[in-house]
Amino acid sequence: MTTASPAPELSLRDKPGFSDLQGVTVEHGLNTQDMVVNIGPQHPSTHGVLRLVTTINGEIVKDMEPVIGYLHRSKEKMAEGRSYFQYQPTIDRVEYLSSFYDHYVYVTAIEALADLKVPKRVEYIRMICMELNRITSHLLWFGTFLLDLGATSPFFYAFREREAIFKLFEDITGARMMYNYFRFGGVNADAPPGWLDDVRKVINELPFRFDEYEAIANKNPIVMDRCIGVGVTSYQDLLDYGVTGPSMRACGVAQDMRKTNPYSCYNEVEFDVPTATEGDVYARYKVRMAEMRESIRIVHQLLDNMPGGDSAELRKLEKEHAKVAEEIAAAKKRVTVAKKNEEAPNAADVAKMAEKAPELPFDYRTTGQKVNLMVFKPPAGEAFSMVESPRGMLGCYLVSDGTPKAYRVKWRGASFSNLTILPSMMIGNLYPDLMAIFGSLDIILPEVDR
Amino acid sequence: MTNEPSKSQHIEAPADDNRVLSGLLEIGRGLKTVLSHVGREAVTLEYPEVLPDLSVRFHGRLCLLTKSDGTDLCIGCKACARVCPCDDLIQIEMHRDGDKKPVIDQFTIDMGRCIFCGNCTEVCPVDCIKMLPDFELADYSREALVLDKYDLTLKGEDADEWRRTHGLAPSVT
Ligand code: SF4
Numbered sequence: 001m002t003t004a005s006p007a008p009e010l011s012l013r014d015k016p017g018f019s020d021l022q023g024v025t026v027e028h029g030l031n032t033q034d035m036v037v038n039i040g041p042q043h044p045s046t047h048g049v050l051r052l053v054t055t056i057n058g059e060i061v062k063d064m065e066p067v068i069g070y071l072h073r074s075k076e077k078m079a080e081g082r083s084y085f086q087y088q089p090t091i092d093r094v095e096y097l098s099s100f101y102d103h104y105v106y107v108t109a110i111e112a113l114a115d116l117k118v119p120k121r122v123e124y125i126r127m128i129c130m131e132l133n134r135i136t137s138h139l140l141w142f143g144t145f146l147l148d149l150g151a152t153s154p155f156f157y158a159f160r161e162r163e164a165i166f167k168l169f170e171d172i173t174g175a176r177m178m179y180n181y182f183r184f185g186g187v188n189a190d191a192p193p194g195w196l197d198d199v200r201k202v203i204n205e206l207p208f209r210f211d212e213y214e215a216i217a218n219k220n221p222i223v224m225d226r227c228i229g230v231g232v233t234s235y236q237d238l239l240d241y242g243v244t245g246p247s248m249r250a251c252g253v254a255q256d257m258r259k260t261n262p263y264s265c266y267n268e269v270e271f272d273v274p275t276a277t278e279g280d281v282y283a284r285y286k287v288r289m290a291e292m293r294e295s296i297r298i299v300h301q302l303l304d305n306m307p308g309g310d311s312a313e314l315r316k317l318e319k320e321h322a323k324v325a326e327e328i329a330a331a332k333k334r335v336t337v338a339k340k341n342e343e344a345p346n347a348a349d350v351a352k353m354a355e356k357a358p359e360l361p362f363d364y365r366t367t368g369q370k371v372n373l374m375v376f377k378p379p380a381g382e383a384f385s386m387v388e389s390p391r392g393m394l395g396c397y398l399v400s401d402g403t404p405k406a407y408r409v410k411w412r413g414a415s416f417s418n419l420t421i422l423p424s425m426m427i428g429n430l431y432p433d434l435m436a437i438f439g440s441l442d443i444i445l446p447e448v449d450r
Numbered sequence: 451m452t453n454e455p456s457k458s459q460h461i462e463a464p465a466d467d468n469r470v471l472s473g474l475l476e477i478g479r480g481l482k483t484v485l486s487h488v489g490r491e492a493v494t495l496e497y498p499e500v501l502p503d504l505s506v507r508f509h510g511r512l513c514l515l516t517k518s519d520g521t522d523l524c525i526g527c528k529a530c531a532r533v534c535p536c537d538d539l540i541q542i543e544m545h546r547d548g549d550k551k552p553v554i555d556q557f558t559i560d561m562g563r564c565i566f567c568g569n570c571t572e573v574c575p576v577d578c579i580k581m582l583p584d585f586e587l588a589d590y591s592r593e594a595l596v597l598d599k600y601d602l603t604l605k606g607e608d609a610d611e612w613r614r615t616h617g618l619a620p621s622v623t
């Protein structure tokens with residue numbers, strides 16, 4: 001986390017246009033009254049079930065209160081009644097648009113508790129999955145955000161690309177959205193042969209698609225009119241509400257956990273943290289579009305430096321090792337039960353041979369240490385892990401009392417904090433700007449309610 | 451890259467006269483991109499006629515593999531039921547015969563409550579409970595989704611075929 005520095009003075013009420021708008025209601029003495037409008041919980045633009053109790057006067061929002069909890073499924077309490085492995089699939093439902101991140105924080109918290117070492121290949125596969133997941137999440141955001149602004153076509157284009165990436169996820173995890181793929185100290189299964197090439201094919205294509213999106217949306221007069229200068233936040237507000245992620249970076253703060261406290265192997269790859277300074281809806285749009293390109297850059301580097309390379313080669317290597325192991329086993333057997341008219345091999349030679357038996361390097365493996373998932377108990381203690389999810393800082397706090405069930409699991413979802421800033425952004429603003437501002441925050445309700 | 455927050459700028463709107471022109475130009479550019487999609491190949495599938503090409507790891511309907519001769523492979527260890535995140539979703543009744551061999555009397559899975567996580571498939575010691583690339587599970591009643599041992603079992607050759615396509619030793623005795 002970056003340290004707080006003096007905040008720039010920027011109040012919503014200083015914005016040009018604001019006082020004029022307010023002046024209309026007062027000066028002309030129009031007989032307007034406050035009116036309460038209930039938005040949601042079944043509103044197509046709230047992307048989930050969020051209810052916003054909004055008081056408006058004319059077109060100006062006077063007050064707004066988000067009502068949450070419609071999607072509450074007691075995800076934290078569920079952990080206390082299930083074993084660690086049993087609980088894991090349910091994490092996918094905390095934040096279903098980028099659930100690799102939820103799994104990552106959960107397994108890294110456990111790895112820290114149980115002191116499990118993770119091979120590098122595993123970390124690389126995890127990072128590829130996470131970065132691709134960031135792209136799918138931002139693509140969905142891009143599509144629905146423009147849909148909220150009234151553009152229908154980009155939605156389909158974004159979903160087309162998202163589907164191509166989901167196909168990759170399906171190949172490696174077996175599921176398009178509910179992956180349940182990371183394991184304590186490893187991953188469920190190695191990437192299938194040829195998967196890395198498939199990934200490369202897809203991400204080579206993506207930058208051209210992003211160019212197309214930007215050709216449609218970037219300078220579109222409607223998008224510009226509805227986004228530029230709308231929903232400006234101040235740095236102090238963001239700090240006060242604990243907003244993280246692209247919304248923070250759109251305000252000029254390069255706060256990215258991947259850079260500030262590199263987890264996994266993020267210190268081995270080169271990438272930039274895109275920022276913008278305007279702090280408005282358009283800046284958030286620009287930051288997210290730039291982030292997708294950075295993710296592609298990261299994935300390219302990971303693919304090139306993947307320890308062990310494609311899994312087809314690894315399998316071949318493993319087979320060779322197995323053959324040697326078999327030979328050694330046979331030799332050992334002959335030492336003990338030498339047949340008649342056959343010379344028993346020298347026991348010392350065999351022992352030397354066994355010593356030199358080739359082994360798959362630790363970094364090439366897909367599980368560091370075999371863990372019996374059914375009876376797995378990390379030692380008593382607590383652990384906290386954080387990642388930079390597409391929506392901001394995502395954390396998991398885990399307390400273990402040494403039994404197979406967690407004593408307490410606490411989620412710190414970025415969406416919850418990002419949502420709390422909405423009223424302060426909306427009060428005094430135009431009601432029609434609500435969907436642009438709300439959309440630009442990229443909130444996902446299951447993560448808010450959990 | 452900076453950690454310092456920078457002053458927010460007021461973004462100037464373009465002057466009015468060229469706004470119209472640039473707006474029209476940009477709309478034209480957007481429309482050109484949209485129109486260029488007309489000639490491209492469709493990415494959607496005409497679903498009931500054309501089925502998607504699913505991966506071998508697909509999390510679909512559960513099945514019980516058998517030995518190559520068609521007899522039960524399951525040893526009734528109930529590991530799958532223990533790691534399932536949903537309570538009592540997998541129900542197993544078994545007893546041991548005269549030779550202490552396990553006999554599975556009942557094996558039911560309520561597919562209506564299954565979340566297709568694949569936990570059960572991962573812990574099975576004999577690779578018996580597995581998943582099929584089958585997602586067409588809609589039915590008229592909840593009861594119809596409770597599959598019993600007969601519905602779940604994948605007999606002899608099919609089980610071998612499954613093992614072959616998933617990189618396991620095909621014949622199990
Ligand atoms: S797939 Fe998951 S939910 Fe379904 S039966 Fe197996 S463990 Fe239970």
Ligand code: SF4
Nearest residue numbers: 524525527528530574
């Ligand atoms: S884990 Fe496998 S062998 Fe054990 S009861 Fe389940 S299906 Fe049978």
